[in-house]
Amino acid sequence: MSLLKVDLTNCELEPIHIPGKIQSHGFLLATDKKGMIRFLSENSNDFIPDTFPQFLNQAIQDVGNLIDTSKKINWLNILEQNFADINPVSLNIGDELYNLIISESANYIIFEFEKAGSIPDSQLAKLITKSIPTILRGASLNALLKTTSEEVRRIIKYDRVMIYRFAEDGHGEVVAESKRIDLESWTGLHYPASDIPKQARELYKVNLTRLISNVDEEPAGIAALKGEPTDLDLTCSTLRAVSPMHIQYLKNMGVASSFSISLIYKKELWGLIACHSYSPRFINYQSREAAKLVGQILSATLEIRQDAEDIQLLSSLYSKVDELSVKLHSTNFIEDALFDGQRTILEMVHATGAALIYNKKITMAGVVPEMEDIQQLVTWISENSSEGFYETNNLGQAFPPAVIYKNTACGLLSITLSKELNEYIIWFKPEIIETIYWAGNPDKPVNVGEDNISKMSPRHSFAKWTQQVSGMSQPWTGEEVKAVMRLRAEVLGVINAKASAAGILHDMLKESYEQLDSFSYTISHDLKTPLTAIYGYAQLLESNEQIPPDNKIFIKRIINRSQVMNDMIKEVFEYSRIGRQVIEYKPINMGNLLREIVQDMGEVYSLVKSGITVGETPDLQGDPVMIWQVFSNVIGNAVKYSQHALHPTVTIEGKVEQQKIIYTIKDNGIGIPKKDINDIFILFRRMGNAGSIEGSGVGLAIVKKIVEKHEGEIRVESEEGMGSTFSLSFNLR
Numbered sequence: 001m002s003l004l005k006v007d008l009t010n011c012e013l014e015p016i017h018i019p020g021k022i023q024s025h026g027f028l029l030a031t032d033k034k035g036m037i038r039f040l041s042e043n044s045n046d047f048i049p050d051t052f053p054q055f056l057n058q059a060i061q062d063v064g065n066l067i068d069t070s071k072k073i074n075w076l077n078i079l080e081q082n083f084a085d086i087n088p089v090s091l092n093i094g095d096e097l098y099n100l101i102i103s104e105s106a107n108y109i110i111f112e113f114e115k116a117g118s119i120p121d122s123q124l125a126k127l128i129t130k131s132i133p134t135i136l137r138g139a140s141l142n143a144l145l146k147t148t149s150e151e152v153r154r155i156i157k158y159d160r161v162m163i164y165r166f167a168e169d170g171h172g173e174v175v176a177e178s179k180r181i182d183l184e185s186w187t188g189l190h191y192p193a194s195d196i197p198k199q200a201r202e203l204y205k206v207n208l209t210r211l212i213s214n215v216d217e218e219p220a221g222i223a224a225l226k227g228e229p230t231d232l233d234l235t236c237s238t239l240r241a242v243s244p245m246h247i248q249y250l251k252n253m254g255v256a257s258s259f260s261i262s263l264i265y266k267k268e269l270w271g272l273i274a275c276h277s278y279s280p281r282f283i284n285y286q287s288r289e290a291a292k293l294v295g296q297i298l299s300a301t302l303e304i305r306q307d308a309e310d311i312q313l314l315s316s317l318y319s320k321v322d323e324l325s326v327k328l329h330s331t332n333f334i335e336d337a338l339f340d341g342q343r344t345i346l347e348m349v350h351a352t353g354a355a356l357i358y359n360k361k362i363t364m365a366g367v368v369p370e371m372e373d374i375q376q377l378v379t380w381i382s383e384n385s386s387e388g389f390y391e392t393n394n395l396g397q398a399f400p401p402a403v404i405y406k407n408t409a410c411g412l413l414s415i416t417l418s419k420e421l422n423e424y425i426i427w428f429k430p431e432i433i434e435t436i437y438w439a440g441n442p443d444k445p446v447n448v449g450e451d452n453i454s455k456m457s458p459r460h461s462f463a464k465w466t467q468q469v470s471g472m473s474q475p476w477t478g479e480e481v482k483a484v485m486r487l488r489a490e491v492l493g494v495i496n497a498k499a500s501a502a503g504i505l506h507d508m509l510k511e512s513y514e515q516l517d518s519f520s521y522t523i524s525h526d527l528k529t530p531l532t533a534i535y536g537y538a539q540l541l542e543s544n545e546q547i548p549p550d551n552k553i554f555i556k557r558i559i560n561r562s563q564v565m566n567d568m569i570k571e572v573f574e575y576s577r578i579g580r581q582v583i584e585y586k587p588i589n590m591g592n593l594l595r596e597i598v599q600d601m602g603e604v605y606s607l608v609k610s611g612i613t614v615g616e617t618p619d620l621q622g623d624p625v626m627i628w629q630v631f632s633n634v635i636g637n638a639v640k641y642s643q644h645a646l647h648p649t650v651t652i653e654g655k656v657e658q659q660k661i662i663y664t665i666k667d668n669g670i671g672i673p674k675k676d677i678n679d680i681f682i683l684f685r686r687m688g689n690a691g692s693i694e695g696s697g698v699g700l701a702i703v704k705k706i707v708e709k710h711e712g713e714i715r716v717e718s719e720e721g722m723g724s725t726f727s728l729s730f731n732l733r
Contacts, residue, residue, distance in 0.1 A: 021241035026114030043220035117284030145176035214280035261295035317483035411473030429473035615653035642669030
């Protein structure tokens with residue numbers, strides 16, 4: 001038979017709020033809302049003979065006299081009370097005084113009976129009255145916690161009382177304790193999260209105290225009336241039985257009885273006051289409530305003190321933001337405002353390095369990764385962070401390439417200025433090597449005994465076990481995040497103000513360009529008339545037979561140059577016309593348009609030689625004449641500049657991709673030199689390797705202007721001697 005592999009994560013799955021059993025130092029019954037008994041613990045006979053199972057399906061008021069021999073309780077009236085106000089109800093069972101604790105569970109009311117004990121309420125009141133001022137005198141957090149542990153131990157008389165604080169990952173640390181002098185100290189020891197599983201931590205937020213009086217006592221089952229569910233929810237029960245795993249865990253520690261008090265900070269479980277006794281020990285309801293009151297006072301004090309520290313820290317950080325804000329508004333360059341002078345962004349948080357990625361530049365201060373590493377980080381942040389900020393104190397785990405520079409940037413905090421432009425401010429913290437002392441090896445597997453039964457606890461020995469933790473930085477605080485988010489708002493405000501000023505400049509430039517378009521149109525129109533006359537006179541001179549042949553060569557050159565000039569004027573005129581023209585978007589059948597262009601190419605060049613291939617041709621929306629100009633020009637260039645290749649090829653292909661229609665025109669021609677590739681869309685610029693191939697240097701400038709007029713984009717990739725690929729991107733309409 002194969003054994004099921006068991007470890008402490010099994011605890012996470014255990015339904016501890018519905019154990020179906022109670023601790024046997026008391027007994028339980030549960031009624032419906034009408035007072036009929038529907039559940040009864042099987043140990044009720046140990047307290048009142050001949051009650052199990054006879055009490056089941058009886059009315060609570062009918063059996064009240066058997067339960068309460070002092071006849072103090074009005075059972076009909078008690079169901080209408082606010083249970084929190086009347087707990088505990090004092091009553092006599094036989095000759096002994098008992099506490100009745102009442103709580104609600106879904107559609108049922110739970111009645112729990114346990115012995116009242118012997119500590120008078122007046123004595124408890126004196127203990128509490130003395131404890132509260134003693135606790136509050138603690139000047140530091142450590143003193144406050146230490147004093148609280150001592151006062152709780154004085155009230156409940158346990159052997160060891162610890163203040164146990166939870167970390168973010170659920171594991172706990174003993175941060176203060178009061179103990180018998182002969183016991184070894186556990187202060188500073190850590191315990192894995194599996195010791196107190198998640199569902200147990202959730203119950204601690206509801207039930208603020210938890211008593212286990214005797215780990216060796218057998219729990220008592222709960223019988224349900226036929227037809228009732230068997231899973232009575234005991235979340236609020238004081239007698240709820242304990243998980244067998246936890247009982248074994250306590251036994252492995254040598255603990256016979258335990259008691260815990262929840263410490264709540266901002267509605268979350270901050271920690272526990274964990275109490276151990278090495279012999280069985282029952283503490284009554286009043287003592288538990290007194291100890292709970294101490295826990296609540298500590299919780300409130302923790303919140304007040306932590307809030308005061310947070311406010312002080314935040315105020316300090318905000319004052320630094322305000323200083324930077326003044327510099328931002330009075331300095332022309334954001335980089336100077338954030339990095340120059342006595343106050344810089346490096347002081348904004350507890351960081352050792354900072355970087356600003358803005359306006360395609362990286363500005364750095366302090367100890368930071370290499371420039372290439374920061375660029376790689378920015379790309380990763382852009383792809384993995386959708387919020388206005390990102391923070392981690394374990395960058396190597398989130399982004400494995402960062403492991404190599406963990407001494408510089410193990411912690412990262414970034415704010416986004418512009419996700420589209422990849423603009424960020426980033427702060428860095430180095431790795432901190434920390435030594436943690438565990439109460440036994442937290443990763444030790446579950447042991448299997450000789451009887452083939454898996455033992456729950458991985459730690460039969462709780463000897464101190466040392467672990468070095470690496471790959472982590474000091475965590476970023478909530479106040480640091482708030483401060484940098486405030487700085488982000490200030491920086492964005494300044495950027496927007498500068499952008500607004502730039503918008504005014506843009507409008508002025510736009511007006512200038514419009515005037516330039518008008519000027520181009522006028523020049524084009526006015527130059528055409530005299531040039532036509534020159535062309536005509538030259539043709540007349542060429543036809544005059546009296547002019548010597550040698551002179552006719554010069555006349556022929558005048559005619560050719562006039563024709564070239566005329567073509568250039570036409571193109572400049574066309575270029576200026578595009579700037580003024582309003583686009584009327586119409587459907588364009590790209591298959592037909594490209595066939596016409598290819599046919600025209602065949603009349604000028606050898607179609608077979610040029611090897612034009614047309615793939616998919618998704619239709620566009622645009623101005624048909626302008627779109628024809630674009631494709632005619634780009635395809636004409638591809639054919640023209642590849643005509644001298646050994647096997648010239650031109651490929652035209654369209655595709656639809658992410659709301660874009662993208663056409664590529666690829667050739668295997670002469671290609672574009674690297675020094676020319678950034679200038680090919682500028683008016684009158686030609687490639688250095690174009691040689692005698694005809695062209696004016698205007699065509700691609702017109703193409704770019706038309707494409708941008710259609711809110712599109714043109715790009716080129718090329719290698720000299722290998723060919724070029726032009727990509728034309730248009731919005732899908």
